[in-house]
Amino acid sequence: MAQESKKIAIVGAGSVGATIAYACLIRGVSPRIALYDTNRPIVEAQTLDLVHGLQFVPAAAVEGSDDIAVCARADVVVITAGASQKPGQTRMELAEVNTAICKRLLPELLRVAPEATILVVTNPVDVLTHVTLKVSGLPARRVLGSGTVLDSSRFRYLIARRCNVAVPNVHAVIAGEHGDSEIPLWSSATIANIPLHEWAVMGHGKLTVRDRTDIFQNVKSSADQIIAGKGATNYAIGLATTRILEALLNDENRVMPVSALLHEYRGISDVCISVPRIVNCAGAGMALPTPMNDAEVAGLRNSADKVREALKPLGF
Numbered sequence: 001m002a003q004e005s006k007k008i009a010i011v012g013a014g015s016v017g018a019t020i021a022y023a024c025l026i027r028g029v030s031p032r033i034a035l036y037d038t039n040r041p042i043v044e045a046q047t048l049d050l051v052h053g054l055q056f057v058p059a060a061a062v063e064g065s066d067d068i069a070v071c072a073r074a075d076v077v078v079i080t081a082g083a084s085q086k087p088g089q090t091r092m093e094l095a096e097v098n099t100a101i102c103k104r105l106l107p108e109l110l111r112v113a114p115e116a117t118i119l120v121v122t123n124p125v126d127v128l129t130h131v132t133l134k135v136s137g138l139p140a141r142r143v144l145g146s147g148t149v150l151d152s153s154r155f156r157y158l159i160a161r162r163c164n165v166a167v168p169n170v171h172a173v174i175a176g177e178h179g180d181s182e183i184p185l186w187s188s189a190t191i192a193n194i195p196l197h198e199w200a201v202m203g204h205g206k207l208t209v210r211d212r213t214d215i216f217q218n219v220k221s222s223a224d225q226i227i228a229g230k231g232a233t234n235y236a237i238g239l240a241t242t243r244i245l246e247a248l249l250n251d252e253n254r255v256m257p258v259s260a261l262l263h264e265y266r267g268i269s270d271v272c273i274s275v276p277r278i279v280n281c282a283g284a285g286m287a288l289p290t291p292m293n294d295a296e297v298a299g300l301r302n303s304a305d306k307v308r309e310a311l312k313p314l315g316f
């Protein structure tokens, strides 16, 4: 019997879910994409809009439904269902309502797609990744969150702009919670193998403490700035999630700061936050021993504590 081609199921066909589907289509990530949403008019409209572009992208099929059976036998399920941040709201304020959605959804999802790896995007993503892991009972590597992949790409963009180099030449990571307690790993940041702290910007010299503070504050306030202007963030998270999906489906062994369960990592256990990991078809692999100075390790532990604090009132 011919092997079935890979399938991605996206739960939640709002701005983020639909943009992930759109980016996956353009990049030819998977020949089968399913969209599931409890809001039938939304899922039908998004699906129609996507299939009308099939002529212009690598061959693929898109199905959408308010019946969860559309997710059947998916290789990867991406969860974007739930409330999103309103202007002035923090990600953590979404925890209760999105945890309830996730708890209701998971048994049904696992019934139709028992072999799937689950990629969580819904916020607060670290909390929801932990909830998904515990409620599903899946092996730890099969549940991961988009974590700080997006924050790290914002970070790399801002460093690249300040240092006047192309984004792909910057290697720098934001670790910890995707949220207020996240930490920039300045000590390991490089541009074309040159440590960032040695990089001199033409006409300016090395980055000052003020430069770094501005860059990091800008990373942290990016989502608020975008939400204030257009109500939601969707393009960069769409592309970031698509990149994680490529690593999962193509077994790429790509190093990315995804959120997944940490076990005895620099004194941190039993919480999902982001550190660089190898991502491949088995899911979120080993957490890498990325160099960190003492302040960064302390920041990472503090970030883990913040996520744990948010999990407690939810019963986890």
Ligand code: NAD
Pocket: 011, 012, 013, 014, 015, 016, 017, 036, 037, 038, 039, 042, 080, 081, 082, 083, 084, 085, 094, 098, 101, 105, 120, 121, 122, 123, 124, 125, 146, 147, 150, 178, 232, 233, 234, 237
């Ligand atoms: P949205 O409101 O546009 O879409 C959410 C969709 O989920 C809606 O269409 C809704 O009908 C659907 N939904 C709700 N309950 C459902 C259920 N039980 N089953 C299936 N579908 C259900 O919101 P959005 O802007 O697409 O954001 C979605 C989530 O992604 C939010 O939590 C947001 O904060 C998060 N987000 C995460 C990141 C990240 O970096 N992790 C970035 C951007 C947005």
